[in-house]
Every structure is written in structure tokens, then in C-alpha cells.
Amino acid sequence: MPTRSGTAPGPAPSRPLDVLGVPGEINLDYAASAPCARAAADAVAELLPWYASVHRGAGALSRRCTLAYERARQTVGDFFGARADDHLIFTRNTTDALNLLARAVPAGTTVVTFAGEHHANLLPWPRGSVRLPVPTDPAGAVRALAAALTELRRDSNAALPVLVAVTGASNVTGERWPVAELARVAHRHGARIVLDAAQLAPHTPVDLLALDVDYLAVSGHKLYAPFGAGVLVGRADWLDAAPPYLAGGGATSHVGPATHDVTWATGPARHEGGTPNLLGAVALAAVCAALAGADRAALAASEQALLTRLRNGIAALRHVVELRTFGPDTPRVGIVSFVVAGRDSAEVAARLAADHRIGVRDGLFCAHPLARRLLTEAAGRTGRRDLPPTALRASIGLGSTSAQVDRLLAALATLG
Ligand SMILES: Cc1ncc(COP(=O)(O)O)c(C=O)c1O
Numbered sequence: 070m071p072t073r074s075g076t077a078p079g080p081a082p083s084r085p086l087d088v089l090g091v092p093g094e095i096n097l098d099y100a101a102s103a104p105c106a107r108a109a110a111d112a113v114a115e116l117l118p119w120y121a122s123v124h125r126g127a128g129a130l131s132r133r134c135t136l137a138y139e140r141a142r143q144t145v146g147d148f149f150g151a152r153a154d155d156h157l158i159f160t161r162n163t164t165d166a167l168n169l170l171a172r173a174v175p176a177g178t179t180v181v182t183f184a185g186e187h188h189a190n191l192l193p194w195p196r197g198s199v200r201l202p203v204p205t206d207p208a209g210a211v212r213a214l215a216a217a218l219t220e221l222r223r224d225s226n227a228a229l230p231v232l233v234a235v236t237g238a239s240n241v242t243g244e245r246w247p248v249a250e251l252a253r254v255a256h257r258h259g260a261r262i263v264l265d266a267a268q269l270a271p272h273t274p275v276d277l278l279a280l281d282v283d284y285l286a287v288s289g290h291k292l293y294a295p296f297g298a299g300v301l302v303g304r305a306d307w308l309d310a311a312p313p314y315l316a317g318g319g320a321t322s323h324v325g326p327a328t329h330d331v332t333w334a335t336g337p338a339r340h341e342g343g344t345p346n347l348l349g350a351v352a353l354a355a356v357c358a359a360l361a362g363a364d365r366a367a368l369a370a371s372e373q374a375l376l377t378r379l380r381n382g383i384a385a386l387r388h389v390v391e392l393r394t395f396g397p398d399t400p401r402v403g404i405v406s407f408v409v410a411g412r413d414s415a416e417v418a419a420r421l422a423a424d425h426r427i428g429v430r431d432g433l434f435c436a437h438p439l440a441r442r443l444l445t446e447a448a449g450r451t452g453r454r455d456l457p458p459t460a461l462r463a464s465i466g467l468g469s470t471s472a473q474v475d476r477l478l479a480a481l482a483t484l485g
Pocket of ligand 1: 101162164265435
């Protein structure tokens with residue numbers, strides 16, 4: 070319709086936290102990789118004409134790229150509440166960040182995790198690590214950690230380091246873990262703690278200082294910033310003392326003629342050997358800046374309303390069973406896993422895609438020990454013998470709508 074001035078109204082201006090997508094395709098798989106935020110796409114598009122080397126060139130383009138990369142480091146560090154003396158290392162993703170930390174822990178470190186972790190936070194840790202059973206509620210996690218650390222300190226050399234590695238929110242159930250309480254327990258026993266914030270950070274502010282965690286790992290691609298950057302941020306001492314994660318250019322301060330005549334850099338450069346991922350870092354920083362300026366409480370409230378709609382809808386379908394570790398009212402982020410009784414989960418996912426243009430995830434979600442346990446628990450809770458051996462997962466975030474949730478529920482209803 071023409072406006073009063075006679076010009077047709079243009080499309081609504083895009084906002085930094087709008088997400089890109091394809092009309093008609095319903096993406097309910099944010100927990101795997103979230104869609105790209107406008108802020109990330111714009112930041113990359115703006116920088117691309119200037120694209121050149123980072124830390125390696127004297128030209129104007131290269132200097133601008135170096136500045137953009139280091140500004141990104143500052144922005145991302147500020148966003149996650151990094152302490153002034155922490156290092157922030159750009160990595161490929163959370164898996165890469167946790168593997169880096171696993172290589173940096175001092176010799177003799179015992180790492181304590183729970184069996185409910187994603188494989189990225191189960192598999193990198195050195196031999197001798199302790200894997201605690203999945204607790205039945207968040208308070209149980211705190212008690213189990215306190216007991217394990219007490220025992221560990223009694224049985225082993227108290228001078229040896231201990232690192233607790235926990236997730237902030239489960240990638241299977243979305244349930245939140247009591248990170249601040251676990252950090253308190255860890256520190257009371259002289260241990261450090263690393264937070265796998267891959268699933269927490271996209272949904273709620275995560276502040277290293279406020280939670281009092283020593284290290285934090287995240288993935289840009291789950292935080293609306295594709296282009297392949299992740300982050301490890303935390304205490305400098307272990308990182309500066311460790312062998313470089315990737316030996317090569319950029320990680321050194323001096324290389325002499327003899328084979329092993331190398332002085333490694335300290336600081337983030339030590340573990341960022343090779344040409345860094347400038348666009349990934351800039352995209353991630355752009356999303357962090359946009360989120361920092363947004364009303365996160367309002368975003369979380371609308372996500373929670375959608376999540377409630379989805380969970381209530383699932384609960385109303387007698388043939389669909391939700392998976393959960395803790396009680397049904399445990400705080401959680403926008404992730405729900407479930408099974409359709411009597412139906413193979415891969416087949417259901419394929420039908421949702423083919424017949425309804427809905428994208429969800431199926432399988433055991435790279436958390437095999439937890440997913441298998443929850444499938445067994447669901448069978449016990451419901452008394453059903455026809456639950457499949459793998460599950461489905463729907464996950465939401467910025468840009469998700471009640472119409473999309475309702476389309477999923479309607480599609481699931483047809484499978485009864
Ligand atoms: C809780 C959690 N930790 C770690 C990861 C690993 O993330 P990435 O694949 O980006 O390395 C994931 C991925 O799904 C996750 O959900």
C-alpha cells in the first residue's frame with residue numbers, strides 16, 4: 070500500500086539479532102548449529118573487501134585485519150566476563166577448545182567430569198580422569214562432586230592439580246547444571262573448573278567472573294556466528310607453561326638454527342599457530358556485541374514461553390515421551406529430546422524433513438552414555454516396551470516462533 074508521501078514502504082529494516090534462513094524451511098536444530106545472525110553476516114561482509122593477513126603484513130589492509138582480530142578478542146572476552154589477566158584463545162569450536170585445555174593441564178592433573186557430558190567434554194581428558202555417575206538432580210551433582218574431591222584429596226598427592234569439567238546446559242535435555250555451586254565446591258577443594266558453555270551461552274548471559282569458573286569453552290556456530298571460530302578463555306598460567314597446541318608460525322618469539330632452538334611465545338599466540346580465522350573471530354565478536362546490547366531477559370522469556378509450549382504439547386501426545394535427567398521442572402534452555410513410541414527416530418526425522426520441511430536432529434547426540442541412560446529411564450518411567458534405541462531433538466532460539474513449534478507438534482500428532 071502506498072504511504073501518504075506516495076512511496077511504497079520497503080521491507081522492515083533488519084536488526085542485528087535477526088537470523089538468516091530460507092522461507093518455508095523450519096529449522097528446529099539450533100543446538101547443532103544455530104542460524105547465522107544478521108550481525109555476523111554484516112560484520113563479515115563489511116570486512117571482506119579488506120581481507121588480508123593477520124599479524125603478518127605491513128600494508129593497510131593487513132593492519133586493519135590485525136586490528137579487527139584483536140578487537141574481536143577484546144569484545145568476546147568482555148562479553149564472557151574474562152578477568153584482565155586471562156587469555157582468550159580463538160579455536161575452531163568447543164571441541165578444539167577443550168582439547169587445547171586437555172593438552173595444557175600440568176602433568177599429573179586429575180580431571181573430574183560427569184558421565185552426562187557431551188563427548189567433547191568426556192573424551193579429551195588424560196588417562197586417570199574420574200567420571201562421576203549422572204546425578205538425579207542438580208543438588209546431587211554438587212554433593213557427588215564434593216564427595217569425589219574429598220576422596221581424591223585424601224587418596225592422592227594434594228599438590229597435584231585437579232580440574233573439574235562440566236557443562237552449563239545439557240545438549241540432550243537442555244537442563245541447566247548448577248555451575249556456580251560446582252565452582253564453589255571445586256575451589257573449596259583447591260581444584261579448578263572449566264565450563265563447557267556450548268549450549269548455555271546461546272541462551273543466557275555467561276560471565277566467567279560471576280560464575281567464578283577458571284576456564285570457559287564455546288562454539289561460534291552455536292552462537293549465531295558461523296565461519297568456524299570457537300574460544301577458550303581462562304587462567305594464563307597453565308596455558309603459558311604448556312607446549313604450544315599447534316607448533317608453527319605465529320606461536321614463536323625466537324627460532325634459532327638448531328633443530329630445537331625455539332622460544333615459544335606466551336599469551337594467546339602460543340596456542341594460535343598458523344594464520345588465524347579472522348572472519349570467524351569477527352563474526353563471533355559481532356554477535357557478542359549485539360547480544361550485549363540486547364534485552365537478554367526479554368529474549369530468554371520469549372524462548373521459555375516457546376519451550377513451555379513445546380514441552381506441554383509433547384506431554385499431551387501419548388505416543389511421544391520426553392527425555393530428562395533431572396525433574397520436569399528443572400530450569401532448562403530451549404532444547405527438548407524425545408522419542409516417538411514404536412517409531413524409528415531416524416525415520417521420524419526423515420519424515421519431518423520430507424513431509425513437513427522441519428529440521429530436527431536424531432541419534433544419540435554425541436553424548437552416548439547419557440542418551441542411552443535416558444532412553445532406559447524413559448522406558449522405565451512410562452512402562453513402554455516400544456521405545457526406539459535412539460532419540461529426536463528439537464531446539465530453538467532467536468527467531469523461533471510458536472507457529473514453528475505448532476507445526477512440529479501437529480506433525481508428531483500424525484505419527485500416533
Ligand atoms: C554441550 C556441548 N559441548 C560441546 C559440544 C561440541 O561443540 P563443537 O561441535 O562445536 O565442537 C557440543 C556440540 O553439540 C555440545 O552440545
